[in-house]
Amino acid sequence: MSHLLKLLAQRVVLGFLLLLAVSALIFMGTEILPGDVAQSILGQSATPEALANLRRDLGLNEPALTRYFSWLGNLLQGDLGTALTNGADISSSIGKRLYNTVFLASVAAVLAVPLALVLGMLAVRYRNRWPDKLISGSTLAFISLPEFFIGYLLIYFVAVKLGWFPSVATVFESMSFAERLSAVALPATTLTLVVLAHMMRMTRAAILNVMQSAYIETAELKGLTGFKIIFRHAFPNAIAPIVNVVMLNLAYLIVGVVVVEVIFVYPGMGQYLVDHVAKRDVPVVQACGLVFAAFYIFLNMLADIIAIVSNPRLRHPK
Amino acid sequence: MATDAAFLEVRNLQIGATVYPPDAKPHDIRIVEGVSFDLQKGRVLGLIGESGAGKSTIGLATLAYGRGGVQITGGEIFLHGEDILSAGKKSVRTTRGSKVCYVAQSAAAAFNPAHRLIDQVIEASLENKVASKSVLTQRAITLFESLGLPDPQHIGSRYPHQVSGGQLQRVMTAMALCSQPDLIVFDEPTTALDVTTQIDVLAAIRHAIQKTGVAALYISHDLAVVAQIADEMMVLRHGKVVEHGDSRQIIESPRQEYTQALVNVRAIDHPPSTTDAAPLLKVGNITASYPGSDVAVLRDVSVQIQPGQTLAVVGESGSGKSTLARVITGLLSPSEGVVTFDDRVLSKSLGGRSRDDLRELQMIYQMADVAMNPRQTVATIIGRPLSFYFGLRGKQKRQRIAQLLESIELGPEYADRYPAELSGGQKQRVCIARALAAKPRLIICDEVTSALDPLIADGILKLLLNLQQREQVAYLFVTHDIATVKAIADSIAVMYQGQVVRYGAKAEVLTPPFDDYTDLLLSSVPEMEVGWLDGAIAGRRMESAGH
Numbered sequence: 046m047s048h049l050l051k052l053l054a055q056r057v058v059l060g061f062l063l064l065l066a067v068s069a070l071i072f073m074g075t076e077i078l079p080g081d082v083a084q085s086i087l088g089q090s091a092t093p094e095a096l097a098n099l100r101r102d103l104g105l106n107e108p109a110l111t112r113y114f115s116w117l118g119n120l121l122q123g124d125l126g127t128a129l130t131n132g133a134d135i136s137s138s139i140g141k142r143l144y145n146t147v148f149l150a151s152v153a154a155v156l157a158v159p160l161a162l163v164l165g166m167l168a169v170r171y172r173n174r175w176p177d178k179l180i181s182g183s184t185l186a187f188i189s190l191p192e193f194f195i196g197y198l199l200i201y202f203v204a205v206k207l208g209w210f211p212s213v214a215t216v217f218e219s220m221s222f223a224e225r226l227s228a229v230a231l232p233a234t235t236l237t238l239v240v241l242a243h244m245m246r247m248t249r250a251a252i253l254n255v256m257q258s259a260y261i262e263t264a265e266l267k268g269l270t271g272f273k274i275i276f277r278h279a280f281p282n283a284i285a286p287i288v289n290v291v292m293l294n295l296a297y298l299i300v301g302v303v304v305v306e307v308i309f310v311y312p313g314m315g316q317y318l319v320d321h322v323a324k325r326d327v328p329v330v331q332a333c334g335l336v337f338a339a340f341y342i343f344l345n346m347l348a349d350i351i352a353i354v355s356n357p358r359l360r361h362p363k
Numbered sequence: 364m365a366t367d368a369a370f371l372e373v374r375n376l377q378i379g380a381t382v383y384p385p386d387a388k389p390h391d392i393r394i395v396e397g398v399s400f401d402l403q404k405g406r407v408l409g410l411i412g413e414s415g416a417g418k419s420t421i422g423l424a425t426l427a428y429g430r431g432g433v434q435i436t437g438g439e440i441f442l443h444g445e446d447i448l449s450a451g452k453k454s455v456r457t458t459r460g461s462k463v464c465y466v467a468q469s470a471a472a473a474f475n476p477a478h479r480l481i482d483q484v485i486e487a488s489l490e491n492k493v494a495s496k497s498v499l500t501q502r503a504i505t506l507f508e509s510l511g512l513p514d515p516q517h518i519g520s521r522y523p524h525q526v527s528g529g530q531l532q533r534v535m536t537a538m539a540l541c542s543q544p545d546l547i548v549f550d551e552p553t554t555a556l557d558v559t560t561q562i563d564v565l566a567a568i569r570h571a572i573q574k575t576g577v578a579a580l581y582i583s584h585d586l587a588v589v590a591q592i593a594d595e596m597m598v599l600r601h602g603k604v605v606e607h608g609d610s611r612q613i614i615e616s617p618r619q620e621y622t623q624a625l626v627n628v629r630a631i632d633h634p635p636s637t638t639d640a641a642p643l644l645k646v647g648n649i650t651a652s653y654p655g656s657d658v659a660v661l662r663d664v665s666v667q668i669q670p671g672q673t674l675a676v677v678g679e680s681g682s683g684k685s686t687l688a689r690v691i692t693g694l695l696s697p698s699e700g701v702v703t704f705d706d707r708v709l710s711k712s713l714g715g716r717s718r719d720d721l722r723e724l725q726m727i728y729q730m731a732d733v734a735m736n737p738r739q740t741v742a743t744i745i746g747r748p749l750s751f752y753f754g755l756r757g758k759q760k761r762q763r764i765a766q767l768l769e770s771i772e773l774g775p776e777y778a779d780r781y782p783a784e785l786s787g788g789q790k791q792r793v794c795i796a797r798a799l800a801a802k803p804r805l806i807i808c809d810e811v812t813s814a815l816d817p818l819i820a821d822g823i824l825k826l827l828l829n830l831q832q833r834e835q836v837a838y839l840f841v842t843h844d845i846a847t848v849k850a851i852a853d854s855i856a857v858m859y860q861g862q863v864v865r866y867g868a869k870a871e872v873l874t875p876p877f878d879d880y881t882d883l884l885l886s887s888v889p890e891m892e893v894g895w896l897d898g899a900i901a902g903r904r905m906e907s908a909g910h
C-alpha cells in the first residue's frame with residue numbers, strides 16, 4: 046500500500062475511533078446529569094410504583110455499560126431511539142431537521158468560502174493598501190458584531206424596509222428549491238458575514254507567508270502578473286492551513302447556528318436540540334450531540350485529508 | 364556588423380535601499396554606485412565579488428527587479444536600445460518572460476513545489492505567447508537532452524522534490540533558455556552543489572551557452588568557477604567596479620590589489636605536523652543511523668586525533684561527515700562502536716557525559732548567525748561557559764572575556780555589542796571565543812567557513828591555526844571544501860556514503876595513487892586557471908573510456 050493511502054486510511058480510522066470515544070463521552074455526560082428521566086416523564090405526582098415500572102420498561106435499572114452498548118448497537122443500525130416526551134422516532138425527526146440545517150449551512154458555505162478566498166487573495170494582492178484595509182476592516186467589524194445583531198439589522202433593512210426576502214425563514218417540504226433559497230437568504234447571509242472574517246484572514250496570512258518563498262521571486266521574474274502569482278504559485282502551497290480554518294467554520298455552520306435559527310425561526314437542528322434540552326429529553330439530546338460530533342469529526346478529517354492530498358511530496362513520492 | 368554592437372548597455376547604474384535599524388532612524392544606503400558595462404551577443408560576463416558587493420543586485424536590475432526594498436535610483440539599462448528601467452509595467456513583464464531570464468542559486472527553492480517541472484519550464488514562454496504549448500514542450504525536451512538530464516522525455520512530468528539538486532539546476536537553466544532569450548542571468552548557479560556535481564552542471568551550462576549563443580551574466584563569489592565560463596570579468600566591491608577586463612587578464616595579471624587578493628586566496632601554507640603522542644580522541648568502529656530509520660548513515664567508521672592536531676573529515680553532502688560530529692559530541696547515539704577521549708570511554712548519549720567531558724569537547728557551527736542568541740550581548744555569550752564551567756563572576760569574568768576577545772582579534776569594545784551588529788566573520792570569531800572559553804582540548808568545526816566569503820574565511824582559518832599553536836587544542840574539521848582541507852589539516856579522512864574511503868596523514872592522502880572517489884573529488888575542484896574545465900572534462904572522458 047502506498048504511503049499516501051496509508052496516511053489517509055489512518056485518518057479515517059482515527060476519525061471513527063474518535064467518534065466512538067465521543068459517543069461514550071456523550072453517554073457518560075447525560076448519565077452524570079442530575080434528574081431522573083422517569084420522574085421527569087411522569088411528573089412530580091407519580092406514585093413510586095409507577096416510577097419503578099417505567100424505569101424497568103425504559104431499562105434504566107440495567108448497569109450503565111449494558112445500556113451504553115445497547116444504545117450503541119441500535120445506533121449502528123440507524124435507530125436513535127424514541128423521544129421520551131412525545132414518543133416520536135428520533136431518527137425520522139432528526140432527519141428532516143438535519144436536512145434543513147445542512148441546506149442552510151451549504152448555502153452559507155457556497156457564499157462564504159469562495160468569497161473568503163477571493164477577498165483573502167485580493168487583500169494579499171493589494172496588501173497594506175486601501176483594498177486590503179477595507180477588506181480586513183469590514184470583515185473584522187462583522188465578526189465583532191454578535192450574530193443576533195447582524196440578523197436583526199438584516200431583518201430591519203432587507204426584509205422590512207426593502208421587502209426583498211422574508212424575515213421568517215419558514216420552510217416546508219412542498220417548497221421548491223428556489224423558494225427554499227429565498228427563505229434562507231437572510232439567515233445564510235448572516236452566517237456568511239459571521240464566518241467570513243476568520244477564513245479570509247487565514248487565507249491572507251497563509252498566502253502572505255508563502256509569498257516570502259524563493260519560488261515567488263521566480264514567478265515574478267517570469268513576468269507573471271500579481272494575481273497569477275498569487276493564484277497559481279502561492280495559493281496551492283497555502284491550502285493546508287486555509288482548509289483547516291475553512292472546515293472549522295463549516296463545522297460551526299452546522300453545529301453553532303442555534304442563535305441564527307432562533308432569530309429567523311428556522312426549523313433546524315439547533316432549535317430542535319434547545320427544545321429538547323429544556324424538556325430533559327435525554328435520548329434526543331444524546332442523538333443530537335452525536336450527530337453534531339459526527340459532523341465536526343468528519344469535516345476536520347476532511348480537512349486533514351485535503352491537506353495531505355494537497356502536498357505534492359506525499360502525492361508523488363520519490 | 365550588428366553582431367559587434369552591444370545589445371545590452373548598462374549606464375551609470377545606481378541602486379539603493381532604505382534600511383530600518385532597530386536603534387537608529389531609517390536611512391538610505393547605496394548598494395550599487397555608478398556601474399557601467401556593455402555586453403555583446405553570445406558573450407559571458409562574470410560578476411565577481413564578496414557578499415554585499417552588489418553583484419546579484421546588478422544582475423536582477425537587468426530584469427528591472429529589486430529584491431526586497433531595493434530600488435534602482437538612477438542610470439539606464441538599454442536592451443536593444445530600449446531603456447527597460449523607464450518602460451511600463453507591461454513591457455517589463457515581456458522583458459522578464461521572454462528576453463532576460465534568471466537562474467537562481469538554489470533551484471530547489473526556486474521551483475514551486477506544487478507544480479510539475481515542465482509546466483514551470485514553459486510557463487513564462489507560454490504566458491508571453493512565444494510559441495504554442497506543444498512546440499514549447501518539445502523545445503524543453505530538446506533542452507533537457509542537451510543539458511544532459513536523464514530521461515529527457517519524461518523528467519518534465521516530475522515534481523521538483525523528485526529530482527536531485529544538480530538536476531534541478533539544469534532544469535532551471537532549461538527554463539531560462541526555453542523562451543530563447545537574449546540574456547540569462549546566472550546567480551551563483553553551482554554554489555549550493557557538491558563539487559563533483561558542480562563540474563557537470565558547469566559543463567552543461569557552458570555547453571548550452573555556446574550552443575544557443577545566448578549572452579549571460581555569470582554571478583559568483585568563486586573566481587575559479589567564473590574563470591571556466593566567462594569571456595570577461597568584472598570585479599565588484601561595495602557596489603563599485605574594482606576591475607573589468609578579459610578573463611585571462613584578470614586571472615593571470617590582475618591590476619588591482621583587491622583582485623590580486625581574490626586570486627591569491629587560499630594560499631595558506633600549513634606544514635602538517637606529526638606526533639607520537641597517544642591519541643586524544645579515538646573513534647572506534649562507529650555505526651549509526653537516525654532514530655526511526657534503519658539506514659546506516661555511518662558504517663564502521665574509525666578515526667583518531669592526536670593532541671594539538673587537526674583531522675579534516677571531507678566529503679559531500681550525505682557522506683555522513685556531520686553525523687560523525689554528532690556522534691562524537693553525543694547528540695546522536697551510535698548503534699555500534701565506541702568513542703574514547705583521553706583514554707576514557709565517552710557515554711553514547713549526551714545525558715551520560717560528565718561536565719568535564721562536555722567542557723573538553725566544544726563545537727563551532729557553520730551558521731554563526733543561528734548559533735548565537737540574538738538578544739544576548741557578546742559578553743553574555745562568551746561569559747556563559749566561563750560561569751558554567753569555571754564559576755567565574757564579576758571582575759575575573761570581565762578580564763577573561765577581554766582576554767578571549769583579544770585572542771580572536773577583536774577589541775574590548777565588542778563585549779557590549781549584539782550579534783546583529785557584527786559582520787559574518789566577526790560572528791564566527793565570537794563563536795570561536797565561546798568554544799575557547801571552555802578551555803577545550805578538542806574543537807569540532809562543522810563547515811565553519813562555508814558560509815563566509817573567501818577572504819573572510821581565510822582570516823578565520825589563520826586565526827584557528829594561530830590558536831592551535833598557542834593553546835595546543837585539537838580540531839576535527841568537517842568540510843566539503845578541499846582548499847580548506849589543504850590549508851589546515853594534519854591528517855585527512857575522506858568520507859563517502861557513510862564510510863571512510865581514505866584516511867591518513869595529509870601528504871599521504873593527497874598523493875597518488877588515489878582510489879576512484881578521492882580521485883573524482885580532487886579532480887573536480889576548479890582551479891584558478893582559464894580553460895581548466897576543458898582539461899578536467901577531457902580527463903574524465905578518457906578515464907571512463909579507459910575503464
